[in-house]
Amino acid sequence: MFGMEPEVLERFTWYMREQSALTVMFHARVAEQMGLSATDEKCLDLAMRADGPLTAGRIADLSGLSTGAVTGVIDRLERAGYVRRVRDPHDRRKVLVEVTPGDLDKLGAPFEKARDSLVEVLGHFDDDELQVIERYLKLQTETFRRRVIDT
Amino acid sequence: MFGMEPEVLERFTWYMREQSALTVMFHARVAEQMGLSATDEKCLDLAMRADGPLTAGRIADLSGLSTGAVTGVIDRLERAGYVRRVRDPHDRRKVLVEVTPGDLDKLGAPFEKARDSLVEVLGHFDDDELQVIERYLKLQTETFRRRVIDT
DNA sequence: ATCAAATGTCTTAGCGGCTAAGATGTTTGG
DNA sequence: CCAAACATCTTAGCCGCTAAGACATTTGAT
Structure with missing residues (x-):
């Protein structure tokens, strides 16, 4: 470890940075292909990677968006058929965002x-x-x- | 290779996806800390990772933004002190974007x-x-x- | 039970960045 | 020398974002 040449670290750092930039680009491409903005795709990704359905507010927290922005995101995702709103039967203030399986x-x-x-x-x-x-x-x-x- | 259990692939896929999401988040945080938008930080990252200074047009190509948007990006980066515009002496139509070393x-x-x-x-x-x-x-x-x- | 406060989402106004189109300044080629 | 190509900047219009507050529901204290 202490014997690690600096060049190794340099190269690893470069790979990480390159991967990083490619990842951002990849997400942009994916979003484009799906007819979504990067923001919308990011939120959909959050919803897909979660265990159960997320609430609108949780999506706001995780994505860093305001609740108002999330309302718009869900509107667009719902219109495009990727998710649907389901009111939580246990707390009818909440809106659960279910990813459409099909x-x-x-x-x-x-x-x-x-x-x-x-x-x-x-x-x-x-x-x-x-x-x-x-x-x-x-x-x-x-x-x-x-x-x-x-x- | 053919003997690779599906679970391995599952796990690797999960790591990639998690890395991917974390990367997007990381860039957002970095941008925030630097007082920049995600777009501006992305362009600055492009400029920093390039060999020599990039032209405004090249940044537009690489980032996928319009030339008009890039003008705004460079304005903000320049005002924040991260880069400066230098006219290319060999082709005075071009604007080279130099990352301020300090x-x-x-x-x-x-x-x-x-x-x-x-x-x-x-x-x-x-x-x-x-x-x-x-x-x-x-x-x-x-x-x-x-x-x-x-x- | 009742009601004020807290909570979750939606709505709206205003702002800022993005695109598209065209203006401006520079170079190239005939 | 000039027209066409090129690189960047400017502008108008649009769309998504934030912040603030409206609305609906739940919670907790009395």
Whole structure:
């Protein structure tokens, strides 16, 4: 670790930064293909990655948008058929945002391709190497999450 | 490769997606801390990662913004002291956007922390493992770039 | 039970950034 | 030398965002 040449760190930093920029671009492309704005796609992604349906307010918190903006986001997503509003029967003030299951396919298209890319990449590694990589990804993701939260 | 259990792919997909969402969030935080919009920070990032100074038009191409929007972006970045306009002496129609070196420090703060995180993560791996990880990052970045370009 | 305060979402006004189109200034080629 | 191409800037109009407050529902204190 202390013996790590600075160039290694340089290269890793470069990869991270490149990935970072590519990711932002990728999301923009995905959104475009889905006929959504980047904001709308981001919120849909949040709703899809959550365990259960999110409330409008939770989406506002997670996305950093105002509640008013989220109303507009859900309006557009609902009109486009990606989600639907369901009033929470236990607390009728809340609006649950359910992702329409059928339309997960449309939306899956770009992610299918991303998955194919991943398979192609992983094909270049044997089981032991995959374990190392997964350990790295796990650690990196956790560390990055902490970093993002208190940045 | 054919023997790869589906769960591995699932987990890797999940990591990618999580990284992806975290990255978008991270950029938003960085921008906020720098007093910039996400758009402005994205363009500044482009300018910083380029070899030499970019022209306004090139920034428009790379960012996907209109030339008019880029004029506004550069105005704001210049007013904030992050870049300055320099007319290209060889073609005075062009405007070169030079990143102000002194202010790389301000801007470096969040990236410094990200770098620290990276060092911490890499510390958990020995040299052989780092080589595997770097091979993965290299391949993944290249593949992802191709994917983003023709998505 | 009742009602004030808290909570969750929606509505509205105003602002700012984006696009598209065209203006301005510069270069290129015939 | 001038017309066409090129690079950037300007402007008008649109759309999404924020902030503030309206509305509906729930909670908690009395």
